[in-house]
Amino acid sequence: MSNSLKQLRAARKDWEDGPVAKSIGRFPERKEEFVTLSETPVKRLYCPLDIPDFDYLKELGFPGQYPFTRGNQPTLYRGRLWTMRQYAGFGTAEESNKRYRYLLDQGQTGLSVAFDLPTQIGYDSDHALAQGEVGKVGVAIDSLADMETLFANIPLDKVSTSMTINAPAAILLAMYIVLAEKQGVSTSEIAGTIQNDILKEYVARGTYIYPPKSSMRLITDIFAYCSQQVPRWNTISISGYHIREAGCTAVQEVAFTLADGIAYVEAAMGAGLDVDDFAPRLSFFFNAQMDLLEEVAKFRAARRLWARIMKERFGAKNPRSMMLRFHTQTAGCALTAQQPDNNVIRVTLQALAAALGGTQSLHTNSRDEALSLPTEDSVTIALRTQQVIAYESGVTATVDPLAGSYYVESMTNKIEEEALNYINKIDELGGAVAAIEHGFIQREIQESAYTYQKSVESGDRVIVGINRFLMKEEKLPELLRVDPKVEAHQKAVLNRLRQERNNASVQTALQQLGEVARTDANLMPTIISAVRTYATLGEISDVLRQVFGEYEPSVIF
Amino acid sequence: MKRPIRVLIAKPGLDGHDRGAKVLARAMRDAGMEVIYTGLRQTPEQIVEAAIQEDVNVIGLSCLSGAHNHLFPEITKLLREKNADDILVVGGGIIPEEDIEGLQEAGISAIFTPGTSTVDAINYIKEHARQ
Numbered sequence: 069m070s071n072s073l074k075q076l077r078a079a080r081k082d083w084e085d086g087p088v089a090k091s092i093g094r095f096p097e098r099k100e101e102f103v104t105l106s107e108t109p110v111k112r113l114y115c116p117l118d119i120p121d122f123d124y125l126k127e128l129g130f131p132g133q134y135p136f137t138r139g140n141q142p143t144l145y146r147g148r149l150w151t152m153r154q155y156a157g158f159g160t161a162e163e164s165n166k167r168y169r170y171l172l173d174q175g176q177t178g179l180s181v182a183f184d185l186p187t188q189i190g191y192d193s194d195h196a197l198a199q200g201e202v203g204k205v206g207v208a209i210d211s212l213a214d215m216e217t218l219f220a221n222i223p224l225d226k227v228s229t230s231m232t233i234n235a236p237a238a239i240l241l242a243m244y245i246v247l248a249e250k251q252g253v254s255t256s257e258i259a260g261t262i263q264n265d266i267l268k269e270y271v272a273r274g275t276y277i278y279p280p281k282s283s284m285r286l287i288t289d290i291f292a293y294c295s296q297q298v299p300r301w302n303t304i305s306i307s308g309y310h311i312r313e314a315g316c317t318a319v320q321e322v323a324f325t326l327a328d329g330i331a332y333v334e335a336a337m338g339a340g341l342d343v344d345d346f347a348p349r350l351s352f353f354f355n356a357q358m359d360l361l362e363e364v365a366k367f368r369a370a371r372r373l374w375a376r377i378m379k380e381r382f383g384a385k386n387p388r389s390m391m392l393r394f395h396t397q398t399a400g401c402a403l404t405a406q407q408p409d410n411n412v413i414r415v416t417l418q419a420l421a422a423a424l425g426g427t428q429s430l431h432t433n434s435r436d437e438a439l440s441l442p443t444e445d446s447v448t449i450a451l452r453t454q455q456v457i458a459y460e461s462g463v464t465a466t467v468d469p470l471a472g473s474y475y476v477e478s479m480t481n482k483i484e485e486e487a488l489n490y491i492n493k494i495d496e497l498g499g500a501v502a503a504i505e506h507g508f509i510q511r512e513i514q515e516s517a518y519t520y521q522k523s524v525e526s527g528d529r530v531i532v533g534i535n536r537f538l539m540k541e542e543k544l545p546e547l548l549r550v551d552p553k554v555e556a557h558q559k560a561v562l563n564r565l566r567q568e569r570n571n572a573s574v575q576t577a578l579q580q581l582g583e584v585a586r587t588d589a590n591l592m593p594t595i596i597s598a599v600r601t602y603a604t605l606g607e608i609s610d611v612l613r614q615v616f617g618e619y620e621p622s623v624i625f
Numbered sequence: 626m627k628r629p630i631r632v633l634i635a636k637p638g639l640d641g642h643d644r645g646a647k648v649l650a651r652a653m654r655d656a657g658m659e660v661i662y663t664g665l666r667q668t669p670e671q672i673v674e675a676a677i678q679e680d681v682n683v684i685g686l687s688c689l690s691g692a693h694n695h696l697f698p699e700i701t702k703l704l705r706e707k708n709a710d711d712i713l714v715v716g717g718g719i720i721p722e723e724d725i726e727g728l729q730e731a732g733i734s735a736i737f738t739p740g741t742s743t744v745d746a747i748n749y750i751k752e753h754a755r756q
Binding site for chain 2: 185191198199269275313315405441524549621
């Protein structure tokens with residue numbers, strides 16, 4: 069230890085034995101132990117002693133340079149603000165198209181499509197299991213015809229579109245590609261993201277269809293196809309968001325997300341792809357929770373750890389392969405149904421964490437989402453929250469403004485180190501797929517979720533309006549309701565499609581798809597051909613179900 | 626000694642959000658109840674069949690997708706058809722206040738919305754479950 073650190077240590081001891089002890093003697097601290105939202109202990113004060121081996125160039129470097137701790141772009145928000153991208157969609161394609169055009173008119177800069185659960189699980193709207201779910205949590209898409217309606221009067225060369233779709237991602241991407249062709253837009257011009265992250269579906273989100281092996285093949289087929297044909301498309305959004313919503317900690321969010329990322333990289337390299345051909349199009353998706361500084365440290369740690377993994381473990385050469393580019397959404401699970409207007413403040417703090425953490429795009433939740441889908445008024449406030457942070461708060465004027473904070477740097481180191489420990493443990497279990505099959509990741513998440521719940525119920529953790537500062541509420545907020553007629557309407561549209569399309573060419577395309585699925589050939593071209601005949605999402609998914617089988621989850625709690 | 630209360634925690638429909646269901650299942654187990662969790666994507670028929678086969682006193686339904694008005698009453702209807710409507714049915718999820726009355730009329734005894742403590746849910750079940 070250098071002399072200056074020795075002096076500092078002595079000075080800190082004097083301060084603790086003197087002023088601190090005296091102060092605590094008169095006014096005890098509010099709690100014995102302070103912890104972050106993720107139960108990490110927080111010290112009274114951080115100083116250079118908490119980052120004793122701090123090496124600026126090695127740990128941080130400059131923005132746009134390895135290890136990208138301070139951000140992916142040299143000028144970050146001075147050059148371009150993050151993309152304000154509100155996840156939206158409900159009911160019919162017509163209604164969702166109206167909401168998208170409204171959001172674009174309000175200054176939103178990218179689209180983010182929410183699909184209903186039948187679409188996400190590969191069932192057409194007239195399937196028995198779809199009943200009651202059609203159009204509820206997103207828009208119902210049965211065929212290319214619905215996509216044509218969804219994007220009517222929205223030029224695909226002018227917007228970037230993110231689609232929250234996983235198991236049937238190849239089908240929705242195929243529909244988007246054919247739609248672009250019909251608009252006269254080249255596939256080299258379209259930009260956007262498909263979530264396409266099946267591993268987190270098995271542990272947290274639940275919209276899986278096929279077993280892991282076939283799911284991984286679909287994903288690598290998409291990587292390979294897009295690297296040649298759709299170069300501006302983000303082929304996956306490796307998501308910690310839902311894992312965090314399921315109750316894990318900040319460290320676990322980083323660890324499990326990057327472990328999934330490692331599994332995808334290994335699968336693609338195993339299929340013969342060169343790492344630098346597909347890795348620049350990998351993107352990520354994180355949660356922004358309530359603990360502002362822990363979250364900022366989390367984003368920075370994730371960026372640094374991924375850069376190191378890509379360079380050291382996978383030998384990536386292209387710096388773009390090492391960059392962790394991410395979308396952020398504020399934490400749905402932090403919203404309260406009680407005193408819902410308080411959620412505007414929660415979302416503001418979470419969105420600020422994302423901005424201070426250097427996110428590439430952001431969705432801010434609406435105040436009423438613990439009660440139902442958001443109304444247009446609530447969505448507008450949520451979008452305005454981002455605009456106030458971006459244009460008024462001043463945090464966008466300089467890159468990574470919290471760097472050098474003893475607390476934030478110390479926390480960044482700690483999160484990286486603990487996440488790496490988890491990744492090593494997952495490697496020992498045989499990688500993310502094996503760790504999921506063992507139930508390791510699920511159990512870790514559930515343990516954290518239960519610990520959190522107990523800390524709220526014991527009152528150790530204060531949540532305004534839940535266990536402190538309660539009040540009687542009388543006025544019910546106005547809520548958005550999906551018209552129950554949506555389901556009947558969607559089924560009628562689908563029924564008409566089945567009668568009017570050329571069913572012979574649909575059958576030929578589906579038969580070809582089944583044949584290709586039984587080989588090792590890339591599935592994308594045949595899925596695109598099938599989509600072009602107006603074969604439905606359910607029909608295409610069923611062909612693949614017959615070949616691949618369905619995932620059988622083990623129930624763990 | 627009294628037999629412990631047996632509970633089936635179930636996820637009807639296609640919704641995949643099961644944090645609440647699992648936290649509650651665990652809290653009930655810690656409170657001495659016998660808990661069975663169905664896992665995701667159960668049809669009303671599967672849930673009712675499991676409840677009867679497992680001889681439970683209580684079914685706890687969880688749905689965050691907005692399909693509760695379709696799915697929950699279907700389950701109580703099937704229970705009546707099978708003469709198993711002595712089973713207490715409760716539910717939770719993203720359920721607007723104005724839907725609660727209709728669900729109660731359909732035989733769902735109580736709806737626990739976000740923010741409910743597990744202690745309150747467990748106490749309700751202890752008071753109302755028929756053993």
